[in-house]
Amino acid sequence: MTTLKDLKGVGPVKLAGLKRLGIETVEQLLHHYPSSYTFAPPLGRPLVEGQPATVVGTVASVCNPNHNFVVVLDSGVRIMWFGGRYLRESIFAGSRLMVSGAVTHGGFTNPEWRVLKPGETPNPSDLNTVTYPVTSGITSKDIGRWVRQLSASVFTDNALTCIHEPATQEEADWARRCLKHDELFYMQLALALRRARREQVSPNVRCILPLGDLAHYFPFAPTPDQAAAARDILADMSRSRAMNRLLQGDVGCGKSYVAAYAAIVMAFNGGQTVILCPTEILARQHYETIKGYFERAGVACFLVSGGEVKAATKRKGFDGNIIIGTTAILSETAVFRNLGLVVVDELHKFGVEQRAALRRHGNPHCLSMSATPIPRTIAMTVFGDLDVSVIQSMPPGRKPVKTWWVTNLNSVVWRFTGVGPANGYPDLHAHDVLERELAAGHQVYVVCPRIEALDDEMRAVEEVAEEYEALFPDTRVDCLHGRMTPVEKQLVAKWWADPMPWGRILVSTTVVEVGVDNPNATVMVVEGAERFGLAQLHQLRGRVGRGSERSYCFLLSDTDSAEGRARLRAMERTNDGFEIAEQDLKLRGPGELLSTRQHGLPDLKIADLVEDYDLLVEARKEAAELVAKGPLPDGVQKELERRYGSTLVLGDAA
Secondary structure, eight states: OOSGGGSTTOOHHHHHHHHHTTOOSHHHHHTSOOSEEEOOOOTTOOOOTTSEEEEEEEEEEEEOGGGOEEEEETTSOEEEETTOGGGGGTOOTTOEEEEEEEEETTEEESOEEEEOOTTOOOOGGGGOEEEOOOBTTBOHHHHHHHHHHHHHHHOOOHHHHHHHSOSSHHHHHHHHHHHHHHHHHHHHHHHHHHHHHHHTSOOSOOOOOOSSOOGGGSSSOOOHHHHHHHHHHHHHHTSSSOOEEEEEEOTTSOHHHHHHHHHHHHHHTTOEEEEEOSSHHHHHHHHHHHHHHHHHHTOOEEEEOHHHHHHHHHTTSOOSSEEEEOGGGGOTTOOOSSEEEEEESSGGGSOHHHHHHGGGSSOOEEEEEESSOOOHHHHHHTTTTSEEEEEOSOOTTOOOOEEEEESSTTSEEEOOOSSSOOSSOOOEEHHHHHHHHHHTTOEEEEEOSOSSOSSTTSOOHHHHHHHHHHHSTTSEEEEEOTTSOHHHHHHHHHHHHSOOSSOEEEEEOGGGSSSOOOTTEEEEEETTGGGSOHHHHHHHHTTSOOSSSOOEEEEEOOOOOHHHHHHHHHHHHOOOHHHHHHHHHHHHOHHHHOOHHHHOSOOOSSOOTTTTHHHHHHHHHHHHHHHHTSSOOHHHHHHHHHHHTTHHHHGGGO
């Protein structure tokens, strides 16, 4: 039996329902796992109200009151099925019946049942029930029936058999753990193979490390974490295999310093570096921030737009040692003189195919950076074939951003609680904080979920800007959003970055989430904060607190959603991006944080990255040991190809 159409009872309507469940093949049906089970208790258990029990008896009488179906056993036990008159064709007076369910009023209501054949030995496990995730038009019994049709001819895996047809809860738990382990093991095996394959290929440029420290090219001393990360990266770049490293660090921790340091070393070795950014604003911000470092080192640095890519193609190559730009650099026609290092900034913003594109240019060293802290389980799964460096300390002088969840700008954020009259200690409102910061010449971000309102609850950028103009009439208010032309965006970004003696307000969408850097900005206001994930809220908050002044973040929301409120409380509680990332994983689950578009791996069907961390660690160790032994056993290789196929190639971009 090779297709779903071959199954008894599967017609066009059922096929459509199965497709809604993501089931289009027999294999996908077999891996549509149960969500729960009910196991019939053994015979002989006393009938206790509300407790499950199983009984066997002969039907003494049958009646059909009010369209229901009622039987009484010879033991006096009464059993009723609501709307069960159809059962009169199966159950008669004199039938030997086995039923199982919760005891109600000394009998049973809507129990599982089976008519026993003459001489048949009762087996309570025949009344066990399996519950599957379903959709409109597909019942759990439908799926169970189709799976049983396949069991005799397809089930060769004992764990697969037991997950669908367990005799006990213990057997079901064993099967679930086995299948979880297999799923995680083959994922880790794919990652280990990718790593091993890359390590067999020499890099485009193998660096000779400089004799002295290059820190004198920078106007500040690196933090210990920055220096340690730079050492990791330089050691990688001097080896006979290409570097493939992930640099994690919270917003504002100084990852750009590490990337610039590596790029200067690459330039001194005759290689080019591409710094790939998700937006033109971020690319320009990087260029303005780090071009001075390269100038002091005598290294040519260029900012490249889409039009300049075409010009470079006509010249048969990019000029300069450092090329900073967006995905326009990924053009198939782009030519590099000697590409030695690729720096992918904000890794999570790029799809796997985009990251793979630069691999067309030989085997450059690859440094991926993320200011969105990645939970350890995600790092081991999605980026499991990368070496990891972490910058946890912040540059000296940075103060934690004080965060409040408020319903509006009139909300009280501080109240005098001392003994006696307040006398000069009035309640402090969110509006007061903005007014004070603007009067001090500082700048304020106001972020809206969308450019235009979709409903009465979501306010648009222009509407919010008008409100702030009315609230702060002596303050300049500007807008920034994705529908503006590149020139308009550049003008606003330049105006925002220029130092001025008076306060300003920038109302924008999440276009400011990355790449907009202004040490004079001290307030972030997020409208409709419940609409953002924790990681994004943390990124937005990271736009302030980048100078030496105390900074503030106001999360505006009147949500009654339990999950939304939990996210906002987490933001109030901590500024630690790694703690926030773990909390985000717990609240949203890995399904929303992972996608095949981003990492090129199939979604997990049964394993849970939060609950099954111990299995993930075990599977990772086993996979690494197996790859280290040499060629995979034939059975393991075939199973790996069955599960992953061409995605094994895509992963070379990770």
